[in-house]
Amino acid sequence: MLLVLREGTPTPEEYARVRTALGLDGSLFEQFSQFLGQLASFEFGTSLISGRSVGQELLLRMPTTLQLTLIAMLCTVLFATIASYIVAVKRSSIAGKVLRAYARTAGAVPDFVLGVISIFLFFLVLGWAPAPIGLVSATQNLPPSFTGFALLDAILAGDLVIIGSILAHLALPVLVLTLGYAPLIMKILIISIESAVDAPATRFRVSTGSSRLMVMVSIFRRSAPPAVVVCGMLFASLLGGSMILDELFSLNGVGQFAIGAIDTNDFPVMQGFLVLTAGIALVVYLVVDLTNMILDPRRRPGASQEGTA
Template identity: 40%
Template sequence: MWGAVVGFFRSQRWWILRLVALPFQLLTFAVVVFFLVRLIPGDPVLTVTGNQATDEVYARVQEQMGLSGTIWDQLVAYVSSLARLDLGVSLLTQRALADEFSARLPATLELAALGLVVAVVLVLIASYFTVFRPVRVLAPMVKAYSRAAGAIPDFAVGVLAIFLFYATLQWAPAPLGRLDPFISSPPQVTGFPLLDVVLSGDAEATGSMLAHLALPIAVLVIAHSAVLLRILVAQLDAELVRPATLFRVSTGASPGAVVASVYRRALPPVVTMVGTTFGYLVGGAVIVESLFSFGGMGQYLTEALAGADLTAMQGFLVVIAAVSLVVFLLVDIINMLLDPRRRPGTTEVS
């Protein structure tokens, strides 16, 4: 029995070890966030209460912010609360942060995930018609766009898109939420707005939400897909002249098999970058939500920053870190499925 368990662990350790390390990585980040928040200059309690606050009010807010007692008492209380999945209470709304985030964060993650899916699909299509079936006009444009990686900020693209497609051409609906004003929101089932409206079976609401999402998703894709496209095109160009590709061609493999083989070997660096891009997209989604009045975490964080709600900001950083670590875990697993030589215990990595 024990030998079977050891054998299973040895064969599957390439993903088990990543899974076991996840809570320790999150704990490390949470401790870093804890000390970073306390390095903010000034007295955060007075920022919230004002200089005229009574000792009783000051002590209550100080306890709510987790700033009472010694620094080590605060750290122990903070880690203990996280172990119970207790992120604290928002100073602005006096609601548990877990409730605040469960009501707002899914919408932000859904927008970021939609942007990522659309970006990946378009990058795969554009790379194919740039490397394998180059179109005379398209290929130079795609390569020029890929060189603009990181030079196009979300905010600038969003403002330009609203001005052009809403204010000037009036092709897009007003940037005033996810639904037209006369359409009621569907009942919340999953917390993800688009998924909930699809599950509701309301065709009118679904069409309205898709119309309102089209421009924000386009903004995220334009701002963040260039780097993915640049890496993928470069990897495909390199893999085309590798001995493995030339050998497949010489053996008479079908064009589809050759293309699939080249993509499989070119994708690992791109998959790694997709994980990083998702983090950028979450930040971009927060900005885009504010521009298009989507509510979500964009509006909440704007209010938290204005009100110096350090508890909310600290909780948000920890939750986003947890989401990012899960994404990076999936990235590692996908990469090791694409190329088993990347798994622990192998000595050669292509």
């Protein structure tokens, strides 16, 4: 139901109509029970501005934001892992010193600032990046939606031109998120790797003639749990950063939808957006806990706290 109020102070009838539409006309217990029932069926009501279902709008737009977040997360973890290894193992090298200094800049520059700088440098000045006007150029169309994730849909459709266009349009926001958030993982991972390199477990493996690969696997396994926790926290930050860049690069994801709701005081949209993002964060934290229990047996329920090799 689309609610349209006239300008000025609403009449009592209009006020009552809006309260009823938002489910605010009952007691607190009734409102909470109604909210839980709607939440169970992924029903967040209808937008006060567009009149469309909030749940359907979020399901339509969230894959675009998650697509950017997941790709950026993968690139951030890979870059941070390689860079942390160089810093920890080749401390005196020029690359190690530069990367260590870079790790100390964690959180120094906001992602939206990096986004504006990247657009100015790579699009306006150098002309390397495509125009920040969406996932594809203005003359192209997105592939038919099967999964909601445009890149995966293009891969399933086998359209190499659209795949290349989507990757080109995602390259700049992914680069911004990677450079902005990789130092947060590096700061923790460098400390963990340096500690694991000098640990008795590492010396034992070296003394018993274990291969270099096995030694490195042991080092990273013992170094990973603290970094995994940071990655879980980082995912929420990357999701927020993706929403900001979504608006900046006109990707038509959930970020633009949420910002539009804030501008128009569209309460059902804001409520649905917050509940959905909170639910995604809870799922990510659960995955982090399960991953840490797999990587470190000492973190499993009922396990002893003795060291492991």
